[in-house]
Amino acid sequence: xxxxxxxxxxxxxxxxxxxxxxxxxxxxxxxxxxxxxxxxxxxxxxxxxxxxxxxxxxxxxxxxxxxxxxxxxxxxxxxxxxxxxxxxxxxxxxxxxxxxxxxxxxxxxxxxxxxxxxxxxxxxxxxxxxxxxxxxxxxxxxxxxxxxxxxxxxxxxxxxxxxxxxxxxxxxxxxxxxxxxxxxxxxxxxxxxxxxxxxxxxxxxxxxxxxxxxxxxxxxxxxxxxxxxxxxxxxxxxxxxxxxxxxxxxxxxxxxxxxxxxxx
Amino acid sequence: xxxxxxxxxxxxxxxxxxxxxxxxxxxxxxxxxxxxxxxxxxxxxxxxxxxxxxxxxxxxxxxxxxxxxxxxxxxxxxxxxxxxxxxxxxxxxxxxxxxxxxxxxxxxxxxxxxxxxxxxxxxxxxxxxxxxxxxxxxxxxxxxxxxxxxxxxxxxxxxxxxxxxxx
Ligand SMILES: Cc1cc2nc3c(=O)[nH]c(=O)nc-3n(C[C@H](O)[C@H](O)[C@H](O)COP(=O)(O)OP(=O)(O)OC[C@H]3O[C@@H](n4cnc5c(N)ncnc54)[C@H](O)[C@@H]3O)c2cc1C
Numbered sequence: 001x002x003x004x005x006x007x008x009x010x011x012x013x014x015x016x017x018x019x020x021x022x023x024x025x026x027x028x029x030x031x032x033x034x035x036x037x038x039x040x041x042x043x044x045x046x047x048x049x050x051x052x053x054x055x056x057x058x059x060x061x062x063x064x065x066x067x068x069x070x071x072x073x074x075x076x077x078x079x080x081x082x083x084x085x086x087x088x089x090x091x092x093x094x095x096x097x098x099x100x101x102x103x104x105x106x107x108x109x110x111x112x113x114x115x116x117x118x119x120x121x122x123x124x125x126x127x128x129x130x131x132x133x134x135x136x137x138x139x140x141x142x143x144x145x146x147x148x149x150x151x152x153x154x155x156x157x158x159x160x161x162x163x164x165x166x167x168x169x170x171x172x173x174x175x176x177x178x179x180x181x182x183x184x185x186x187x188x189x190x191x192x193x194x195x196x197x198x199x200x201x202x203x204x205x206x207x208x209x210x211x212x213x214x215x216x217x218x219x220x221x222x223x224x225x226x227x228x229x230x231x232x233x234x235x236x237x238x239x240x241x242x243x244x245x246x247x248x249x250x251x252x253x254x255x256x257x258x259x260x261x262x263x264x
Numbered sequence: 265x266x267x268x269x270x271x272x273x274x275x276x277x278x279x280x281x282x283x284x285x286x287x288x289x290x291x292x293x294x295x296x297x298x299x300x301x302x303x304x305x306x307x308x309x310x311x312x313x314x315x316x317x318x319x320x321x322x323x324x325x326x327x328x329x330x331x332x333x334x335x336x337x338x339x340x341x342x343x344x345x346x347x348x349x350x351x352x353x354x355x356x357x358x359x360x361x362x363x364x365x366x367x368x369x370x371x372x373x374x375x376x377x378x379x380x381x382x383x384x385x386x387x388x389x390x391x392x393x394x395x396x397x398x399x400x401x402x403x404x405x406x407x408x409x410x411x412x413x414x415x416x417x418x419x420x421x422x423x424x425x426x427x428x429x430x431x
Contacts, residue, residue: 035327100396
């Protein structure tokens with residue numbers, strides 16, 4: 001790793017001030033993605049801005065028909081939170097399967113969603129539940145937030161503050177893990193929400209995406225059988241040594257069936 | 265140079281570090297606590313697991329400065345001053361839960377966190393799943409799982425002494 005300066009501000013305003021004064025400075029939350037990347041010298045920040053001391057980014061709370069999760073909520077906290085388990089059990093269940101215990105003790109929802117790894121879990125729930133990403137400047141609908149591989153609507157220096165999840169009627173998630181890396185090869189998140197039925201695919205393509213045909217099928221008939229007949233096209237999906245695009249496309253239908261079964 | 269103050273195995277230390285210094289580097293190179301190992305250095309293998317404020321974390325994936333003010337426990341901090349082993353260490357010995365021993369410090373630290381967070385007890389399957397973040401390249405998992413299953417009974421007070429391993 002190249003050396004860098006270290007800052008630990010205690011307010012969002014101070015963090016944003018440091019980040020906007022130095023375009024080469026990077027925020028760090030759990031560091032479970034950033035530190036491995038820095039070890040590979042994939043980027044060379046002049047400074048890291050540790051967000052962990054900022055109270056405004058913490059906490060999980062129910063606000064009416066929404067669940068608000070602060071950016072610093074660790075995967076382990078989300079997995080074990082009574083509020084999350086009661087309101088959106090599929091989200092708690094998803095969090096409990098991210099990485100391993102030690103990763104879940106450090107990694108945060110804000111870091112994962114800002115990073116938008118195509119094989120990450122949380123983006124599927126954020127898009128599948130029609131959540132709103134709250135930053136220090138604005139509110140961004142999930143449909144506008146994810147913009148493909150490692151790319152989001154966040155501007156340089158903009159901080160993810162919280163995610164607001166509307167509480168769904170039903171939601172479920174299923175994924176096939178790569179047996180070595182344990183990252184998702186293809187996963188599907190399904191939800192019946194006030195804004196409609198949503199089906200989101202992660203891991204299989206260059207970023208999370210909605211599966212429109214499956215949404216239509218499930219809206220008409222909420223059952224595993226309804227999605228069983230919908231085939232995902234392999235066009236544009238990832239193909240690599242771990243699995244071809246055709247294999248991933250096949251998995252999408254299988255995972256969709258399981259996700260509906262998990263949602264109940 | 266920035267300074268970090270932390271408590272390691274009950275003793276307070278103030279150490280000068282660089283921004284990029286990892287917690288594991290501070291432990292091994294500055295405090296000479298070399299029981300914590302560096303295996304893969306890519307956040308995968310778990311040889312470097314220590315407890316930070318009671319949670320197991322990979323100390324190769326935490327800046328020393330991120331641990332400022334924290335309470336750290338390493339493998340060196342488990343045995344009593346008179347040398348009596350922690351029940352988990354004793355179980356690893358009794359059940360021969362190691363071959364080369366390189367992964368052992370991390371295994372023991374992860375296992376203690378796992379058992380402490382599950383006072384209701386863990387099944388064999390839960391123990392195996394709970395070890396997802398620790399790799400043993402001798403593939404010695406079988407005895408490791410048996411050791412953890414035995415140690416949890418002692419740690420939770422369900423048995424006064426460790427159940428002996430079968431001959
Ligand atoms: C062994 C291992 C296994 C893993 N397995 C999985 C898995 O199965 N599924 C999965 O989804 N993930 C997995 N991960 C990734 C893990 O979930 C990370 O914790 C997560 O992707 C990043 O969260 P973080 O808090 O550690 O972010 P950091 O590493 O601190 O930051 C990640 C990026 O986001 C930026 N950032 C951080 N916080 C903010 C913020 N509030 N606002 C704006 N930008 C921000 C940083 O600058 C950086 O670019 C794994 C990681 C490891 C090491």
